[in-house]
Amino acid sequence: MGEEKRIRVLVAKPGLDGHDRGAKVLALGLRDEGMETIYTGLRQTPEKIVQAAVQEDVDVIGLSCLSGAHKYLFPRVVELLKEKRMEDVLVIGGGIIPEEDIPFLKEKGVTEIFGPGTLIREIADYIRQNAKPR
Numbered sequence: 001m002g003e004e005k006r007i008r009v010l011v012a013k014p015g016l017d018g019h020d021r022g023a024k025v026l027a028l029g030l031r032d033e034g035m036e037t038i039y040t041g042l043r044q045t046p047e048k049i050v051q052a053a054v055q056e057d058v059d060v061i062g063l064s065c066l067s068g069a070h071k072y073l074f075p076r077v078v079e080l081l082k083e084k085r086m087e088d089v090l091v092i093g094g095g096i097i098p099e100e101d102i103p104f105l106k107e108k109g110v111t112e113i114f115g116p117g118t119l120i121r122e123i124a125d126y127i128r129q130n131a132k133p134r
Contacts, residue, residue, distance in 0.1 A: 005133050006034065006035060006036045007034075007035045007036070007059050007060060007127060007128065007131050007133065008035070008036045008037075008038070008056060008057065008058040008059050008060070009027075009030050009035050009036065009037045009038070009058060009059065009060040009061075009062055009127065010037075010038045010039075010040065010049070010052055010053050010056060010058040010060070010061045010062070011023050011026055011027040011030075011037060011038070011039045011040070011062045011064070012039075012040040012044050012049040012052070012061060012062070012063055012064070012077075013040065013041065013042050013043065013044055013063075013064050013065070014044050014045065014046055014049060014063055014065060014069070014073040014074075014076075014077065015043070015044075015065060015067050015069045015073050016043055016067055016069070017042070017043075017064075017065055017066045017067035017069075017095075018042060018043070019066050020041075020042050020064070022064055022066075022094065022095065022116070023039065023062075023064040024039065025120075026062060026064070026094070026120065026123065027039040029120030029123075029124070030062075030120065030123070030124055030127070032120075033120065033121070033124035035124070035127070038052065038056050038058065040052050046073055046076040046077045046079075046080055047080060049061065049063075049077055049080075050077060050080040050081055050084060050086075053081070053086065053089060054084055054086065058089060059089065059090065059131045059132065059133050060089065060090045060091075060092065060127055060131050061077060061081075061089055061090070061091050061092070062092050062093070062094065062123075063077060063091065063092070063093045063094070063095075063110075064093070064094050064095045065093065065094075065095040065096075065097070066095045066096045068096075070093065070095065070097055070101065070105065071101055071104060071105070074091070074093050074105055074108065074110050075105070075108035075109065075110070077091060078091055078108055078109035078110065082109075087109075088132050090111055090127065090130055090131045090132070091109060091110050091111060092110065092111055092112045092113070092114065092123070092126070092127070093105060093110045093112070093113045093114070094113065094114040094115065094116075094118070094123075095116075096115075096116065097113050097115065111130060112126055112130075114126075
């Protein structure tokens with residue numbers, strides 16, 4: 001087998017949510033799983049997240065939201081990716097997402113939602129199975 005390109009993952013905290021421990025743990029955990037990770041920091045707009053995704057040429061965007069604004073912020077990121085012709089970027093979400101909101105988010109292009117307590121290995125396996133290296 002030739003050398004495989006490492007999967008590049010952007011971990012982002014859209015909105016006004018000020019809690020990022022989970023996002024930091026995810027970024028470090030995915031790095032330990034052999035992926036390249038970029039963490040954008042707190043309080044990012046969907047526009048800044050997509051701009052970073054373009055600049056970093058990522059394969060995956062992992063969005064974390066605890067503030068309740070996920071029904072606006074997550075679909076907006078997907079919409080902006082489409083505008084940039086980057087619809088092949090896998091978008092996953094996590095944080096405190098009510099079960100009843102998950103079908104709406106999936107309909108809007110977020111491929112999977114991972115709740116609190118999900119094992120990093122489970123998220124990494126999902127990414128490996130579903131990301132399309134750019």
